[in-house]
Amino acid sequence: MRNEIMPVRHGTMRARNLAVVLGEISRRQPVSRARLADVTGFTKTTVSSLVAALKAAGLVREDGPVRDGERGRPATAVSVNGDRVAGLGLEVNVDYLAACVLDLGRRIRHRHIVAADNRGRAPERVIGALTDLAERAIAAAGDQGLTVAGAVVALPGTLDRAGGRVRTAPNLGWHDVAAGDLLAAGLPRLALPADQDNEANLAALGELWFGDGPGLGSYVHVSGEIGVGAGLVVDGRVFRGAHGFAGELGHVVVDPAGPPCACGGRGCLEQVAGQEAILRAAGIPDTVGTSTAGPDGPLAALVALLRDGDEPALAAVRRAGEALGQALSAAVNLVDPDTIVLGGIFSALAPWASPAVEEALGAGTGVVRHAALRLTVSRLGGDAAALGAAALVVERIMNDPALLMEAPARPHGR
Amino acid sequence: MRNEIMPVRHGTMRARNLAVVLGEISRRQPVSRARLADVTGFTKTTVSSLVAALKAAGLVREDGPVRDGERGRPATAVSVNGDRVAGLGLEVNVDYLAACVLDLGRRIRHRHIVAADNRGRAPERVIGALTDLAERAIAAAGDQGLTVAGAVVALPGTLDRAGGRVRTAPNLGWHDVAAGDLLAAGLPRLALPADQDNEANLAALGELWFGDGPGLGSYVHVSGEIGVGAGLVVDGRVFRGAHGFAGELGHVVVDPAGPPCACGGRGCLEQVAGQEAILRAAGIPDTVGTSTAGPDGPLAALVALLRDGDEPALAAVRRAGEALGQALSAAVNLVDPDTIVLGGIFSALAPWASPAVEEALGAGTGVVRHAALRLTVSRLGGDAAALGAAALVVERIMNDPALLMEAPARPHGR
DNA sequence: TCATTTCGTACATGCTCTGGACTAATTAAA
DNA sequence: TTTAATTAGTCCAGAGCATGTACGAAATGA
Numbered sequence: 001m002r003n004e005i006m007p008v009r010h011g012t013m014r015a016r017n018l019a020v021v022l023g024e025i026s027r028r029q030p031v032s033r034a035r036l037a038d039v040t041g042f043t044k045t046t047v048s049s050l051v052a053a054l055k056a057a058g059l060v061r062e063d064g065p066v067r068d069g070e071r072g073r074p075a076t077a078v079s080v081n082g083d084r085v086a087g088l089g090l091e092v093n094v095d096y097l098a099a100c101v102l103d104l105g106r107r108i109r110h111r112h113i114v115a116a117d118n119r120g121r122a123p124e125r126v127i128g129a130l131t132d133l134a135e136r137a138i139a140a141a142g143d144q145g146l147t148v149a150g151a152v153v154a155l156p157g158t159l160d161r162a163g164g165r166v167r168t169a170p171n172l173g174w175h176d177v178a179a180g181d182l183l184a185a186g187l188p189r190l191a192l193p194a195d196q197d198n199e200a201n202l203a204a205l206g207e208l209w210f211g212d213g214p215g216l217g218s219y220v221h222v223s224g225e226i227g228v229g230a231g232l233v234v235d236g237r238v239f240r241g242a243h244g245f246a247g248e249l250g251h252v253v254v255d256p257a258g259p260p261c262a263c264g265g266r267g268c269l270e271q272v273a274g275q276e277a278i279l280r281a282a283g284i285p286d287t288v289g290t291s292t293a294g295p296d297g298p299l300a301a302l303v304a305l306l307r308d309g310d311e312p313a314l315a316a317v318r319r320a321g322e323a324l325g326q327a328l329s330a331a332v333n334l335v336d337p338d339t340i341v342l343g344g345i346f347s348a349l350a351p352w353a354s355p356a357v358e359e360a361l362g363a364g365t366g367v368v369r370h371a372a373l374r375l376t377v378s379r380l381g382g383d384a385a386a387l388g389a390a391a392l393v394v395e396r397i398m399n400d401p402a403l404l405m406e407a408p409a410r411p412h413g414r
Numbered sequence: 415m416r417n418e419i420m421p422v423r424h425g426t427m428r429a430r431n432l433a434v435v436l437g438e439i440s441r442r443q444p445v446s447r448a449r450l451a452d453v454t455g456f457t458k459t460t461v462s463s464l465v466a467a468l469k470a471a472g473l474v475r476e477d478g479p480v481r482d483g484e485r486g487r488p489a490t491a492v493s494v495n496g497d498r499v500a501g502l503g504l505e506v507n508v509d510y511l512a513a514c515v516l517d518l519g520r521r522i523r524h525r526h527i528v529a530a531d532n533r534g535r536a537p538e539r540v541i542g543a544l545t546d547l548a549e550r551a552i553a554a555a556g557d558q559g560l561t562v563a564g565a566v567v568a569l570p571g572t573l574d575r576a577g578g579r580v581r582t583a584p585n586l587g588w589h590d591v592a593a594g595d596l597l598a599a600g601l602p603r604l605a606l607p608a609d610q611d612n613e614a615n616l617a618a619l620g621e622l623w624f625g626d627g628p629g630l631g632s633y634v635h636v637s638g639e640i641g642v643g644a645g646l647v648v649d650g651r652v653f654r655g656a657h658g659f660a661g662e663l664g665h666v667v668v669d670p671a672g673p674p675c676a677c678g679g680r681g682c683l684e685q686v687a688g689q690e691a692i693l694r695a696a697g698i699p700d701t702v703g704t705s706t707a708g709p710d711g712p713l714a715a716l717v718a719l720l721r722d723g724d725e726p727a728l729a730a731v732r733r734a735g736e737a738l739g740q741a742l743s744a745a746v747n748l749v750d751p752d753t754i755v756l757g758g759i760f761s762a763l764a765p766w767a768s769p770a771v772e773e774a775l776g777a778g779t780g781v782v783r784h785a786a787l788r789l790t791v792s793r794l795g796g797d798a799a800a801l802g803a804a805a806l807v808v809e810r811i812m813n814d815p816a817l818l819m820e821a822p823a824r825p826h827g828r
Numbered sequence: 829t830c831a832t833t834t835c836g837t838a839c840a841t842g843c844t845c846t847g848g849a850c851t852a853a854t855t856a857a858a
Numbered sequence: 859t860t861t862a863a864t865t866a867g868t869c870c871a872g873a874g875c876a877t878g879t880a881c882g883a884a885a886t887g888a
Contacts, residue, residue: 005433007430007434007454008430008431009844009845010427010846010873010875011875013427013874013875014875014876016419016422017422017876019419020419032834032836033835040421041421043876043877043878044836045836045837045838045876045878046875046876046877047836048836048837049876065885067885070833070886071834071886071887072832072833072834072885072886073834073835074834074835074885075834075835075836076835076836218656230748239653241632241648241751242632242649242751242752243632243750244750248748248750249747251747252747252778253740253743253744253777253778256777256778263779263780264780264784265743265778265779266777267777326670329679330666331748333665334662334744334745334749335655335660336655336656336660336662337655337656338656360670363680364666364670364679365665365678365679366665366677366678366679369659370678399419424842424844427845428844431844431845446865446867447867448867456845456846457845458866459845459846459867459870460845460846462867462868463844463845479853484855484864485855485863485864486855486863486864486865487854487864487867488853488854488865489866489867490867
């Protein structure tokens with residue numbers, strides 16, 4: 001019904017085809033124009049013209065002659081130019097801020113996390129500190145000859161992405177904050193408009209790019225920090241649902257008779273498998289202020305107890321894993337992924353939680369389905385969402401390089 | 415990662431723009447070329463050319479002069495031509511077969527349901543009966559001057575859509591059946607290749623087109639028959655997940671301690687809210703053979719008991735509603751729809767089940783979210799999936815009318 | 829040294845959208 | 859009744875982009 005098929009004009013066609021060629025270059029890295037013509041179906045002429053435009057924009061580089069086949073003139077390989085354009089990823093979380101710079105070649109050029117207790121702090125202050133971080137990142141990029149083309153901010157809450165506002169970020173204590181405007185005020189104007197997205201979605205994207213590798217196509221990425229969220233990736237695309245609130249794993253009911261949750265529901269997963277719940281059940285005081293992720297945080301204390309075989313801690317984590325597995329089985333039945341990736345605090349707890357997760361997952365998914373399902377653990381650090389945010393900028397450029405090219409590429413607007 | 419951006423050539427551009435114009439015509443029905451130019455952004459020249467092509471293909475019709483504004487030359491209105499091309503929808507279900515013909519103007523031209531106990535019957539026999547039904551439908555369409563351009567079959571099971579095979583349809587007793595080939599053998603070659611899809615997905619599509627109206631954008635459509643399935647529609651598109659098995663609501667766990675299910679899991683929704691479970695709990699023998707949907711079926715008996723205030727029946731339906739609401743709350747948290755539509759047997763049971771569904775739904779979704787959520791009941795009959803199947807054919811044509819147009823529209827393949 | 833093979837570019841061609849001029853049909857005003 | 863204004867739709871040149879053939883460039887092998 002709501003089909004949104006947009007008109008295609010010459011400019012759109014060109015823009016699209018630039019993206020096709022750039023994408024294929026990125027996928028096959030040093031690759032000749034002839035081979036590009038082969039795989040895209042374009043004529044050699046068209047490929048040459050598209051590559052020339054990409055080269056002029058600094059997005060692509062000629063690597064010099066390479067012998068591809070056995071006879072014949074050697075090809076001049078082209079590859080993505082990672083030394084000119086980069087994306088900036090930013091992240092606001094409850095107990096830290098993060099920034100990272102990712103170049104078009106997918107190399108991380110800068111990465112910085114600072115601990116900060118943002119719980120209840122005024123949004124202006126938080127965004128102020130974040131823009132400081134962003135400025136330093138942009139400067140660092142500049143030192144390496146990189147131009148930062150755009151930025152995305154990861155925020156832990158429900159967003160109105162179109163309006164650039166945060167509706168609610170309960171763990172930050174934010175309500176209806178114009179984060180976009182605040183950020184725009186502090187950042188230099190970039191070529192691409194700054195954007196924001198949910199922390200869980202971006203962490204999932206980070207996993208796709210830097211985690212278990214490009215083999216992952218469709219998966220549920222659990223990103224438990226203070227809350228429990230999930231990013232749903234289907235065929236390499238983040239699935240956001242109708243309003244962008246999909247993947248709220250933390251509020252899936254795992255025990256209808258359970259305790260009431262702040263969300264208004266009852267027996268939500270977060271009540272059992274959220275960080276606070278786990279710590280409480282394990283008998284550890286949850287002191288925010290010392291960074292959760294840091295070596296002195298309560299999470300480290302929990303892991304230490306687990307290592308020592310402390311029974312209450314083990315039971316708490318087991319119970320959390322069980323509930324998580326149950327909620328995930330619903331996600332599997334409804335969203336049909338290949339893989340489940342445990343991220344956030346669960347990647348640290350995985351050695352003790354995984355068996356319970358696995359078992360509950362098995363009980364909640366059919367035999368056939370369960371056999372095809374993989375359960376993996378994220379190897380990414382706490383700033384997975386910042387990485388994903390930067391990846392989103394790069395992805396956006398790769399999907400529409402014309403955004404960064406001179407006017408001729410899109411002559412008639414749109 | 416897996417981005418699938420396809421090259422765009424002139425033919426693709428044209429094909430796309432034909433779809434844009436056709437879609438806008440369909441949306442605004444009698445509409446002038448001038449207005450089309452306005453809303454699409456094309457020049458008047460381009461619109462004229464596109465409309466001419468659509469008219470030549472018989473997809474669009476000129477309605478005669480209409481005074482649109484107040485001054486100036488009156489416009490000649492164009493609208494979708496519903497009298498030339500139609501789509502055929504077919505449905506195989508446990509206790510009936512259905513066919514329907516839908517013209518491009520979205521009018522149902524033919525609709526036929528026959529009761530049949532397909533449980534355990536040989537697939538060849540079932541498909542044979544279905545092709546008979548299809549032939550009669552095609553003949554009926556021909557009598558009305560319509561050409562059937564394509565067909566889609568709704569099947570109650572997990573499908574390998576690309577390969578045209580049914581993997582498993584437990585309630586039919588089918589395993590790895592080449593339904594596509596069987597059907598192709600019996601049907602005349604249509605302009606578009608015949609396709610198949612899951613019954614739940616198509617029922618959801620049927621609801622989108624013929625149910626509570628175009629207002630619905632994103633919703634979960636529960637289609638309980640023998641099993642319990644759900645079709646997920648996000649922004650007017652069916653969401654199929656990675657392998658096409660999304661929306662398996664029937665196997666979401668509602669009670670981890672519950673009875674084992676045939677799927678290998680434990681405490682699945684289907685064990686509580688499936689038709690058999692409800693009937694058993696209500697003390698009614700589940701005799702398949704008499705059509706479930708018919709006036710003498712066990713479902714009618716259940717409704718009669720409910721009308722009489724029979725307590726075991728009321729309790730069974732209440733319990734089913736509760737479990738359904740709980741499973742649906744997971745779907746809401748994960749997929750983020752606007753609306754829940756109760757279809758299948760639940761539309762008949764809604765008067766007694768809805769309060770329990772509503773309550774469980776409220777307990778499992780945050781306050782904010784729950785306030786925005788609507789719970790409605792399908793007004794469609796048993797053949798919702800057949801309607802949806804026909805709608806899918808029509809949608810496919812509307813999305814790419816060039817498929818039905820002479821070669822000139824796509825000169826270079828693809 | 830020359831045929832063969834493969835890579836990349838040049839130039840003419842064709843398809844499709846754009847834009848301004850023009851014709852057509854109607855209402856409002858003179 | 860005539861004339862100006864307004865809106866609809868078509869005609870025709872023009873521009874953007876991909877296609878296709880021809881051709882020069884750079885390697886291998888005989």
